[in-house]
Amino acid sequence: MPANKVLSVLKYVSRMKKEFMLSELKDHVKDEISIQAIYDEVSSSLFDLRLNAVPMGNDFRITRAPGKETLVLSPEDKELMSSFLKFGTIPKKLQRLIEQYIGEKTSKDWDDPIVLEKIRWAIQSQKAGYWKEGKAKKISYEKGYSILAYLAYQFPVYFIQFQHILYGMELDGLLKTRMKIVDFGTGPGTVPAAIADHYMRLGNAEVEIHSVELYDENIEAYKHIVPEYAKDNLNVKVEDTIKANIKDLKADDLPDKVDMMVFSNVLNEISELSLDEKAALLKELSTKLVDDGNIVLIEPADKANSTELRRLMFALKGSGLNVYSPCSFIWCAGCKPDECWSFEQKNDINPPVLMKKLADCEEPFRYLNTDIKYSYVILRKDRLTRIKYKVPLKAKFARLATIDKFTDKRINIVCSLMSGDLGDNQYSVYKVCDGTSRKQVYVILPFHNMNVENNAIKEVEYGGILKIYDVLVKYNEEKDSYNLILGKMSAVEKVE
Ligand SMILES: C[S@@+](CC[C@H](N)C(=O)[O-])C[C@H]1O[C@@H](n2cnc3c(N)ncnc32)[C@H](O)[C@@H]1O
Known part of the structure; x- marks a missing residue:
């Protein structure tokens, strides 16, 4: 019995009935074939046919499976x-x-x-x-x-x-x-x-x-x-x-x-x-x-x-x-x-x-x-992204690609948080990125500068977007990276 014959019979019967026993397929195929052999032929196709096979003694009950909907949690x-x-x-x-x-x-x-x-x-x-x-x-x-x-x-x-x-x-x-x-x-x-x-x-x-x-x-x-x-x-x-x-x-x-x-x-x-x-x-x-x-x-x-x-x-x-x-x-x-x-x-x-x-x-x-x-x-393969935010055309934020121009100056940036806290008991340290950076950029929050205006950085999840205002740019020569130091006047805002 060719496998595709058994499969076509399964497709035919499942169009006619919402629920049936796999043994019923035997009535539609001429050759002698065991239920297990039928199951072995069709089992790898059941998922794509939206069918479920529940073992019942020597037989299987075939039922319609739910469609592919977005899973929503209660x-x-x-x-x-x-x-x-x-x-x-x-x-x-x-x-x-x-x-x-x-x-x-x-x-x-x-x-x-x-x-x-x-x-x-x-x-x-x-x-x-x-x-x-x-x-x-x-x-x-x-x-x-x-x-x-x-x-x-x-x-x-x-x-x-x-x-x-x-x-x-x-x-x-x-x-x-x-x-x-x-x-x-x-x-x-x-x-x-x-x-x-x-x-x-x-x-x-x-x-x-x-x-x-x-x-x-x-x-x-x-x-x-x-x-x-x-x-x-x-x-x-x-x-x-x-x-x-x-x-x-x-x-x-x-x-x-x-x-x-x-x-x-x-x-x-x-x-x-x-x-x-x-x-x-x-x-x-x-x-x-x-x-x-x-x-x-x-x-x-x-x-x-x-x-x-x-x-x-x-x-x-x-x-x-x-x-x-x-x-x-x-x-x-x-x-x-x-x-x-x-x-x-x-x-x-x-x-x-x-x-x-x-x-x-x-x-x-x-x-x-x-x-x-x-x-x-x-x-x-499609264009769905987790973060939909794009920097508005006339927004007044510096791109991290140009951060070298702002060494020892204060700037505003918009970026995503790309690490957990890498710091110690004196400083919180977070890697940030705006998709343009050429060098590593870290935001540093010294504990003595922490206040309600800047501690939102601690609440953003990995990959989340932040606007950071009035932050001091420092070049770290040893690591060839940039540090953005949050001061008491700096503000951090989470972009929803
Ligand atoms: C570090 S384990 C990871 C196992 C599991 N994915 C996990 O995250 O715990 C790497 C596994 O990949 C398998 N692996 C490595 N190279 C492979 C290859 N070229 N083809 C298939 N499996 C490979 C190894 O045998 C091993 O089981």
Whole structure:
């Protein structure tokens, strides 16, 4: 029986009936075929046909799925998410699955002292690998303990980190009631687990999760963790991981009509491709993205990875993809991203039990990984941007491109806030950008100058727009950057 025949019968029956059993298709096909064989033929098409298949004994009930509407959160959902993100606790079920996986892989208890010591060693050697740059950076995920180390040390932070990103996108109206997401370089499934968790928390929206990964050890861990975590939740469908090297992927290897593509902490590991080659690859893969879909690129916040991400963003912008956030081009000019080191910060996670056990040793700080700092960009094919504001034609603000002319003078600027507070207990320090800057520009707020007129800088979220009046320009020779010093007479105004 040709697959497309079974599919046409499914399409025909689903046009006639709102709800039916999959076994009914047997009446329409001449050949003898089992219900499971029918399901296997049609299962990958169900999402695009807006159909759901609910297992019922040996059969499946086929029902109409909701359309792709903008996901709108109720006040209760928002409260739930805010409190989850505030505490940053990995759900117990997920912690248990990771512990069970460690038990299965080592044939010992997950908290056996020998197992814990081996994981500590693997964490140390993995961290040493991540710190290398360029061609020297060769990270392998072929050994079982490297995956266990990843699950213990990196996974918890990246899991909560992606939930912050997802929630931000949701508040912006970028998520839909029915989404197809592909996660590239999925590892043991950090991003899919976060997506599954998020959609399970909501209950009124559906997601189909696809993933791509190179290493078998990661794929094995993924299989043990992600589908198990999402099991019994009809609104989350986890597809088998596609085993592939991202650099060799073609758009045809991906499912059709993808709503979101995620590259979390992976592009920096593909040292075989140049920046332009990465941009060309992403552009090619984006042909499988729906017109209002999103590509989310995330990299660690260190200077090397963060600046490289900004360069990649710029190359992608040149290839026709548009930046939704965090950068805004308020003067309608292109920026010079070569030295742009900008990252988002969120509150620390609550370390899971496994992390606490690992840290229960002479050097606990080596095994505690709780702070969330990341660089990201969201790209789109359409022209939607997070910030709509453009500087009005006759506005009296200096462009940061001309800041050298104003050294030791006071100016007014309009800019976006591009970091959390980088300062100490005497000064607050924030990176700012107006999309024209050639050098790094920081706003400095000495604590003794803080007052109601200028402390709005502390309330603006990452990427938000500020007008700053009467600020003193200082050149920092050592860092070849500019500092804008807020005084008692300076004013900071948030642009809504
Ligand atoms: C640092 S981990 C990130 C895992 C996950 N995305 C996260 O954020 O936690 C990088 C992952 O990308 C995978 N990876 C690296 N290069 C790859 C390539 N060329 N093709 C496919 N996967 C790759 C690695 O095997 C690893 O699982």
